[in-house]
Each structure stands twice: as structure tokens, then as C-alpha cells.
Amino acid sequence: MTQHPQETVIGRITSVFGVKGWLKVYSYTDPVDGILNYRHWTLLHDGKRIPAELEAGRRHGPGIVVKLKGIDDRDLAQTYGGAEIRVPLSELPPLPEGEYYWHQLEGLSVVTVAGERLGRVHHLMETGANDVLVVRADDASIDQRERLIPYLPDQVVREVDLAADKLVVDWDPEF
Template sequence: MSAQVEKDPADWAVLGRVSGLFGVRGWIKVFSHTSPKENILDHPAWFLLRDGQWQEYKLRQGKVHGKGIVASLEAVEDRDQAAALNGAEIAIPRDQLPVIPADEYYWCDLEGKRVVNLEGTELGRVDYLFETGANDVMVVKGDCQRLLPFVAQVIKEVDLDGDLITVDWDPDF
């Protein structure tokens, strides 16, 4: 583990979180937001959010285990040290993400954006996204929670710089 790192929250891409302990030798369970889930293991260093600060941990070893991911981090030698990481978000510096085409988006870039329909009615903000077999779904929280399919028929414009996603969606639905 190295020193704490100070960066603006916009400089980080959250890839997952520590979701539990695995064994007695300091291994952790990881809930991965990457697709496929094992892509989180492609990053040799993870930054974990602890006490409001990002701390770097080198990935010693990791693997798919059942439906999840387990990992061993340098400087985490026992179950007690691993327990101190439980619930921590796992991120990398945003500039380490691969460049993607202009019409594709990282989920972390969409989270928190305002969502309005074509008539200008504010529906809320993107809380999170999840994957289904057919398409991704955007969870929008405002006066109520709405589940919007992330498909071209619904998503009309994404303006990351303007903090806005325009959708073709009836606010009563």
C-alpha cells in the first residue's frame, strides 16, 4: 500500500467495491462493475476509498470464483486487514480507462447526470445503471424512481459536459 492520493472526484473511475472477505489470508470478495466482471483484474493497481481518501493497493492476485471475483492485495496479509477494506469503492484514475467511441459511455460518466424528457420536464438524476439480458437500464431518481432502457428509442442525447441526458419518456410512466 502506498500513500493516500488526493484528486478531484471527477478524476476517478469507480470499477467496483470490496463486498466481503474470502478466507483467512487477507483475500477479499469484489463486486465488479466492469463488463465482463473479470476485467477489473486487468488493472495492476487499485485505489480504495477509505476515510475519505483514495489509497493505492497493488493487485497481487485475482480470479473468478463462482459468480464473483476474489482478490489478494499487497500489504493485506490477514482477515483483519481485509475486513478494514470491506465496503470500500475500488477505482482507477480516469485517464487509465481505454478510449471509447464518441457514441459510447462509461456508466460512471452517466451517474449523477440530470435527466429531462423532450418537453423539458425534469425526471431526476441517474442513480445507477444495471445490465439485463436485452439492454442496459438507467435508474433515474427524482419525484419517483424510474427505470429507463438505455436504447436509442429512449435516449435522445447525452451531453456529458452539460450534465444532461435527454430522453423520450412520459413522466407519468
């Protein structure tokens, strides 16, 4: 997911729902229905940025369905399939100390407690048991391997220093 400097991706439109312009949404927020707290979205679809206003939304089974202002029929709604949903970073609520949004971790350099550089956090993924850092090698890395490192604060992730652009992990580079 490529970020615009002042916004982050909070979900994706997956398909239409019904015939009155409703859309199914895959939410990246936690909890899933947290996406409904953001009323003004920017949709990124086929390279175009489209402002959108959330008119209504609700949980539907394991997912979310939404109605965007001005989209009142299935055919028009269908044209938005696959669009990323973005919001300004300024709209995200502050987190307690020691907690981070994924976008804050993406791009940080990853160093072992022994000082070996493994690369940079490319992105994170949710696995169910815990989130996983996808660390890709860069020019300063000890090798050119991609690593999947569990995001387990105080166990594997020993330090997150946003100001220093660094994340320290207790991780064997051979993994």
C-alpha cells in the same frame, strides 16, 4: 456512490477469502473480471483513502477474488471489508462513439423530447434486462418525483450531449 473528481468506483470488497489475505470483490466492470486489468487501486474505507496494489486475482464462481500486496493474513484482510475500489478516470479505456461510462451519465439533466425537464441522473442500476437511469427531481423539474427510466439508446434515450450536460428521453412524464 460519491465520486472523487478524477476517479470512479469500479467495485467493492465484500469479504475475506481463505486465510492467506485474499479478498472477495464485487466488480462493477463489464466483463466482471475487467477489474483485474487495473493494478493500482485507491480503497475508500471509513472515510480513509488507502492506496492498494493488485498482486493477483482470478474469477471464482460468479465473482472475483484478489490478493493485494502487503495483505497476507485473514485478520488484516478482514479490516478492508466494505471498501470501495476506485481508479483514476485516465486509466479507463476509451469507448466507441455513442457508448458511455456510467459516471459520464451521472449528473446530466434529463429532458423529454417535448422539452419537459424531469431532473438529473442520480445514478444507474443494472436490472438484467437493461440498465436503468435513476432520475431525481431538482429545482427546475416539472415536479418532485423520482423516476426510473430504462437506458435504451435509440428507443428511450434519444440523445446524450455531454458538452451540454443533457440527456434527452422519449418518456411520458406521468410514468
